[in-house]
Amino acid sequence: MTSDPSGQTRPSQTKGAVAAGAPEAFDFAALFHGAPAMIAVHEGADHRYVFSNPAHDRAVGDRALIGRPLREAMAELADQGVFERFDTVFHTGEPDEQPAFKAALNAPDGRQSERWYRQTLQPWRGSAGDILGVMSFAYDVTEEIAAKDIAQRRSEELEFALDAGGGVGAWDWNVAADTVDVDARFAALFGLPGGDAVKGLPLARFLDGIVEADRERVSDAVAAALESGEDYLQEYRVRTAEGDIRWVTARGRCFYGPDGAPQRFPGVVVDITEQVKARREMERTHALLRALLDNSASYVFAKDLEGRYIFANAFYLNAFGETEASLYGRTDRDRFGDGELYSINDRRVAETGEPMEFEEEAVASDGSTIHAISVKFPLRAADGSIFGAGSISTDISARKRAENALVQSEARRQRAMAAGRVGTFEYLAQEERAVWDPMTYDLFGLTSKEPITLKRVADIVHPDDRVEWAADVARALDAAGDGKHRAEFRITRPVDGEQRWIEATGRTSFDGDQPRVMLGTVRDITERKQYEGRLQLLNRELNHRVKNLFAVTQGMIRMSARQDPGAKPFADRLSARLEALAAAHLVGMNSDGVDPVALEDLLSAVLRPFLGELGEKIQLKGPAVSAPRRLVTPLGLTLHEMAMNAFKHGALARPEGALQIDWRVREEGSDASPGALEINWREECGEPVSPPENGAATGFGQRLIATSVLQMSAQYEASWRETGLDVALILPLEIKE
Numbered sequence: 001m002t003s004d005p006s007g008q009t010r011p012s013q014t015k016g017a018v019a020a021g022a023p024e025a026f027d028f029a030a031l032f033h034g035a036p037a038m039i040a041v042h043e044g045a046d047h048r049y050v051f052s053n054p055a056h057d058r059a060v061g062d063r064a065l066i067g068r069p070l071r072e073a074m075a076e077l078a079d080q081g082v083f084e085r086f087d088t089v090f091h092t093g094e095p096d097e098q099p100a101f102k103a104a105l106n107a108p109d110g111r112q113s114e115r116w117y118r119q120t121l122q123p124w125r126g127s128a129g130d131i132l133g134v135m136s137f138a139y140d141v142t143e144e145i146a147a148k149d150i151a152q153r154r155s156e157e158l159e160f161a162l163d164a165g166g167g168v169g170a171w172d173w174n175v176a177a178d179t180v181d182v183d184a185r186f187a188a189l190f191g192l193p194g195g196d197a198v199k200g201l202p203l204a205r206f207l208d209g210i211v212e213a214d215r216e217r218v219s220d221a222v223a224a225a226l227e228s229g230e231d232y233l234q235e236y237r238v239r240t241a242e243g244d245i246r247w248v249t250a251r252g253r254c255f256y257g258p259d260g261a262p263q264r265f266p267g268v269v270v271d272i273t274e275q276v277k278a279r280r281e282m283e284r285t286h287a288l289l290r291a292l293l294d295n296s297a298s299y300v301f302a303k304d305l306e307g308r309y310i311f312a313n314a315f316y317l318n319a320f321g322e323t324e325a326s327l328y329g330r331t332d333r334d335r336f337g338d339g340e341l342y343s344i345n346d347r348r349v350a351e352t353g354e355p356m357e358f359e360e361e362a363v364a365s366d367g368s369t370i371h372a373i374s375v376k377f378p379l380r381a382a383d384g385s386i387f388g389a390g391s392i393s394t395d396i397s398a399r400k401r402a403e404n405a406l407v408q409s410e411a412r413r414q415r416a417m418a419a420g421r422v423g424t425f426e427y428l429a430q431e432e433r434a435v436w437d438p439m440t441y442d443l444f445g446l447t448s449k450e451p452i453t454l455k456r457v458a459d460i461v462h463p464d465d466r467v468e469w470a471a472d473v474a475r476a477l478d479a480a481g482d483g484k485h486r487a488e489f490r491i492t493r494p495v496d497g498e499q500r501w502i503e504a505t506g507r508t509s510f511d512g513d514q515p516r517v518m519l520g521t522v523r524d525i526t527e528r529k530q531y532e533g534r535l536q537l538l539n540r541e542l543n544h545r546v547k548n549l550f551a552v553t554q555g556m557i558r559m560s561a562r563q564d565p566g567a568k569p570f571a572d573r574l575s576a577r578l579e580a581l582a583a584a585h586l587v588g589m590n591s592d593g594v595d596p597v598a599l600e601d602l603l604s605a606v607l608r609p610f611l612g613e614l615g616e617k618i619q620l621k622g623p624a625v626s627a628p629r630r631l632v633t634p635l636g637l638t639l640h641e642m643a644m645n646a647f648k649h650g651a652l653a654r655p656e657g658a659l660q661i662d663w664r665v666r667e668e669g670s671d672a673s674p675g676a677l678e679i680n681w682r683e684e685c686g687e688p689v690s691p692p693e694n695g696a697a698t699g700f701g702q703r704l705i706a707t708s709v710l711q712m713s714a715q716y717e718a719s720w721r722e723t724g725l726d727v728a729l730i731l732p733l734e735i736k737e
Contacts, residue, residue, distance in 0.1 A: 038117075038140070041124060042070055043133035047086050049073060050133070059115070059140065061108045076106050089121045089134050096121040100141055116145040169269045171206075175226070175254070175262040178202050186269060189248060193241040211237040211245060218250075226254050226262050235272070247276040292528075299372060299393035302379055305350055307331040307343045310388065321365030346389040349376045353386055355424045355437050360393065371400040375439060377424055380519065384509050392422050422523045425506070427454075429477060429515035440522055443502065445493025462490035462499065476508050477515040483508035485520060501526045554578060596626035599663060599677070606639045610647060617652060622663035625677060631731060634708035638716075641701045642727065646683055649692065650725055656686025657724075665733070681727035691720040 032039045038056035042049060047070035057065070065073050071083055080103055085096050098119045104112050119138040126132045169186030173179075181199040182190075190209030192198055203222075210218055214236035225232035232252045237245050252267020293300050294314035301312040309327050317323060332340045345358050355377035362370045372393035379388040423440030427433075434452040441448045444460055454473065461469050469489045476485035485506035492499050506520020554575060561571035603620055610618065627635065643652070643659075651657030663679045709716040715730040 036139075038136070038138040040065075040136045041133060042086065042136065043124075045087075045090060046071070047083075047090070047134060056136075056138070059138075060105055063108075074105075076104060076112070080104065085121060086134050086136075089123055090131060093123045093125075093131055095123070100145060115140055116142045168271070171252070171267055171269070173203060173265040175265055180206060182206070188241055189238050189246060189269060189271065191239050191241050209238050211239060213237075222265075225252070226265070229254060229256070232265075232267065246271055247273045297395070299370075299374075299395070300391070302388055302390040303331075303343075303346055304388040305386070307333070307346060316393075319364050319370065320362070345374070345376055346391070349378055349389045350386055353378050355439075357438070359396075369397065369400075370395060371397045375422060377422075377521075380507075382507070384507075384519075394421070422521050424519070424521050425504075427506070427518040427520075429508070429517065443500075443522055443524055444491060445495035445498070460491045460494065462492060465489035476506060476518060479510050479513040479515065483510065483515075483518075485518060488525065500524055501529045596628055597632050599625040599627050602627060602632060602636060603639065603661060606636050607643055610643055610652060617658045619658070619660045620662075621660070623665070625663060625665055627677070627731075628733060631712055634711045635731070638705050638708040638712075638729070641705050642681060645701065646725075650689075651683035651685050654685050654687065658684045658686075660684070675733060677731045677733050679729040679731070681725075681729065683724040683726075685724045688722050689720075689724065 032051075032053045035053055036055055037053075038059050039051075039053045040049060040056050041051040049065040049068055049070070052065050057063075060074065063073065070086060071078070074082070077083065081101075082103065085098070088094070089096050096119075098117070100116050100118055102114055102116050104114045106112055117138045118141045119136060122135045122137070123131045124133040124135050169183055169189055171180055171182045171186050174181075179200045180203055181197070182192075182201075183197045187194070187196065187198045190206050192209075207215055207219055218234050218236050221232060221234045224230075232250070232254070235247065235249050237247055240246055248269045249272050250267060250269045252265055254262050255264045255266075257263040290313075296313060296315060299313070299316040299319065301316050302310050304310055308329050308331055312322070312324070312327055317327065320327075332342045336342075342360060342362075345356065345360070349356050355375060358374045358376065360372050360374050362372070364370050372395050374391050374393040376389055376391045378386045379390050381387050421439050421443065423443050424437045425440050426435040428435065432453060434454070434457070436444075436448075436452055438448055441450075444457075446452070446460075450456075458466055458470060466489075469487050472485060472487045475481050476483055485504065485508070488501065488503050490499055491502050501524070502522055503525045504520060504522045506518045508515050508518040510516055557571050557575045557578070561568045561575075600620060600622070607618060646652040646657075646659055651659050660682045661679065662682075663677060666676050666678055705716065709729075712731050714732070715728070717728045717730075719726050
């Protein structure tokens, strides 16, 4: 052992430890002094410090170490397993390596910090090979561990996001090798059974999983992304392993090699089927509301909180000579100058959050003055915040221009108000009372002084609609639901006993799981309901005329056949097909053209021409099934052609022949086409028969069957037995998107 200038003990130097040609006074301590590793030398069984470099001293807080036992100098490590490791190395002479361990060290200010270290403990041996102590070499790897933790956490978060997404799948396409690796979600969406990840399939296999109508567009988009290097983003339909049609959004990007050639093309797909359905329903609802507003004789518009127009119906645009492009984004100050007063009323409504009624004047595009009663109300977002103001204005110019005829003017104003009025309500759930605006009181035929409760409203609702109305209100007040209220119901106005149709919409805000307030609107939809009734009457009249048209057409065909005997075979075939079409149409029209059609009724109608003489040969068997209206015409034509073939060439043309038609609806758990209608057509000729030659199989009748099957999105499978024909016809009862 040697001592440094301060008198502290240092490890001995031996000649064997010094490189040949190095000075005898070469000091290893000076070499370790600048090393970034934390180095310390401990002597004896109590591991007294005999050396520590600056990196070590900084790490432990620059405390006095030399000459002190490890357990005394670093007492805070007592419960962290460090002392035991030193003991093991000293007593066994075996090195100890720790790739990463966490140690809590005390700083000079008393605070404790946790750091990660990679440490190696080596026995310090004397010249005779005996163990003198332990040497420690350590590196601070806290940042490295933190980086690994972040990477691991991000990986776990990504995996969680993919799992939470449910319909999210990922792919990685090796462009040069044309091999695609996909996870289990992606494989299932694109029709690969098994539920496992798949590797090494060509891209074409996954393109086959895309619905044919979308396939070329997607293929072109992939090619364009390879060419341009821009992000790939497509929305399309796929057919899953279960045969379902699902909508997905696919996003990816091509990465290129050093030579500029496409190398990898990774990406993800997200199942957006429910979003597409919701979007289409929203678009349908929006189109319906827009149609109602545009056909309303009221001026309807909406503005944001800055007074800029964001909506106006056709009645308003036409009156003021505006278009959506010229009006949207402008304010009334832009249109009418600084002296306009309309925006003042709009701001009052937005600031107070309460609907208000005003009488306003404006100059139309033809120079005439429009007098209007404007019902203005706040526009609220789903969270209840106000984002603008809306207005429904009823033109009362006629009353103003005819003030000398007050009674007539008032009557016109009342009719106009009834045509386009909207009332608002606020139901305070905790107080079990409602606050109505005057318009709502008037719609329901009550006086504004009368307090309103749900029971009072229920008394006014028609008894036949009361249960459904009450159930919808209860759902809207239930915190487990979405808080939305939408109902159409009849009322009997107490003031005059008149029965009217009301549409009510609202949304409830909650305080925890307790309903706080429901805000909504009501409007009179009696005229719309009456219009729907007239539409059904018109539909029945149209059906009557179609039946007459079939009859006239049949008469013309028969007359032509009598005048030209040579055309009689053609006329008979055409007449028979027309009769089948008419029969299918007449069966379908029994429900006013709205409801589904009973399959047995359709079969009986189509087969009626053969039931007279051959009724005992034809057997129909199956449960009560309703066929959608879209299937009536093509299914009727298909069955007629099959019956004609059986009558001319098959079972119905032979004395011992028989025809059996049975059907069933496949259950959801079945292996193929669950929920589909399966019709089995079985001809038994009673003697050996030969299938038709190829020419007969491509005749007009077969082409007509093929066209009808395609129109129905159905499956048609025909097979010949020795004594007859079997046909399986599988039709989807619902169109899946």
